[in-house]
Amino acid sequence: MSTIKDVARLAKVSVATVSRVMNDSPKASAASRKVVLQAMAELGYTPNANARALVNRTCDTMGVVVNDVADPFFGALVKGVCTVAVEQGLHLLVGNGFHNAEQERGAIELLIGKRCEALVVHSKALSDEELIDYALRVPGMVLINRDIPALKGRCISLDNRLGAATATRHLLGLGHRHIAFIGSDHAIEDASSRLQGYRDALAEAGAAADAERVECGTPNEEGGEHAMLNLLAKGLPITAVVAYNDAMAAGAISVLADNGLKVPEEVSVVGFDDIIYARYLRPKLSTIRYPIELMASQAAKLALQLAAGETQTLQSRIYAPTLINRHSAAPARD
Template sequence: MATIKDVAREAGVSIATVSRVINKSPKASKASVHSVTQAMEKLGYRPNAAAKALVSQNSNTVGVLVGDVSDPFFGSMVKAVDTVAHEYSKHILIGNGYHNPEDERKAIELLINNRCDALVIHSKGLSDEELIGYAKEVKGLVLINRHIPELSERCISLDNRRGAYLATEYLIRHGHKQIACIASNHDIEDAQDRISGYLAALQEHSIELPKSYIEYGEPNSDGGEVAMTNLLTKSLTVTGVVAYNDYMAAGALSVLDENGVKVPEQVSMLGFDDGLIARYVHPRLTTVRYPIEMMAERAARLALNLANSEPVEEEAIIFTPTLVRRNSVDKISA
């Protein structure tokens, strides 16, 4: 596989000149652009992230990839990373990935090209192999809310399956057996793990329910409204609902209210994340706490330590979810 040195040799220029051409620097002459481009094509060279970024240079910035910065969940994550960055006299650059491989790829490349000293990456679209490739090129890259065995010491994750299990079991301990699941329709491991946790709790307590008790939607309040509406349309007997996140739960609560179904007297509801909305819907939402601020702070410190070649723990960091009891769950008689 050709390297940047091979390209420089073929084009008859310096490595710095090749880097300027790759980064489309205005300092690169037309002749240099022509010769370097021809050399890359001849050698089949694809600039890797490290070459494009000139990572040996410091920019006093920390790059952050999120799903969508307008989502309060990611806003909390960014705030926590920013707090740590300021302790190190650094600023942050943010890229949105929207759980889409191409958007995530472009955002990561852009952050690297801006020579960020460290990267905190929330990626759900890219494959393990591609993220491993980026990690090999950028020593200060840390993954949050993702676990890849080959990069375990650079992963900060949450036991999503455990969280959904806790939520479902909480309803079971309150006498519920007809428990529906409002799930995310995004094809990501979080969604799959939470459905797995829901099913595991049912199975452990010998509760068998048809697949129709699982309804999917976009992981926001609109998706929660659609999913809850579909559950009601099926005329299923439902006494409890576990939702993928607090926003889906909030949407579901609004549909139940519109249809005269009282919560928690007739249907109990649990969310996931413990975002701000959980405290202000009515009734206040019992939910599973996702410690995203703690996780993001840990990820930022780990990324900066790695970037500075400081010693770090050589094992995965997996956070455990906890239950937050409020007013949306009620006991039912056996």
């Protein structure tokens, strides 16, 4: 990892000159700016946001990186961080990563460059190693919805596997045995963990998971529609569905209604996340609560503590999912 001394050595100037250029000092000449910026670009050097803040004392921002702020789930995440930022008199900068490594990397780099004093990062595409590297560069960085053992005390996550198992157990408890799973086709841990939770619950009940009753798609309403259509096309007996998230559940319910199948009388559906519109679907959606706004608020407070150098009592937290039992799941028919 390059340092300010490496930049000074390559540019053939003093460390003080590099510092003046990075801090936009009027004492830095045009020639100095040119060689220093060129050296920084060549080395891929990004100044530590918190170190610069200590020099300038102008750091009044914090940042958050999400998959897509247009998604209600991530909108709630941003709201949780924003609430803390406003309480602390800070501005909030938001970056979208779209579960793409290059875009996640670009969003993090941008926020570091904007001198954010704390970062809450939702990253699924970057490797553990790269996120650890960023955490070393930015003391006030916290990961949300991800748990990396090497970053103990800097991770806030949910037990996704338990959540899907809880949804499946609920349906099993209602007498269902022909339970399908609609999953995400994104290659992320959440997708594999929730599928495994579904399989765990079936195995506990002595009901082997049937691969034919698992369909995956884009984790939105359209993906849920497509997955449900594929399940119906197979002609298998299905009395209940566990969905990767509420958006996919909504798409599945739409397809079931279009095909004359009543929810929950003929097919029960359980979602995951408990996003805002889950309670406004008809029937109201039974789902697994993902307390993302609460978790995001906790992550923001943790990030500010880290940025301030408070590291004595920090702990990573794994939140527990809970069942929200509404009207889209009912006892299986005899």
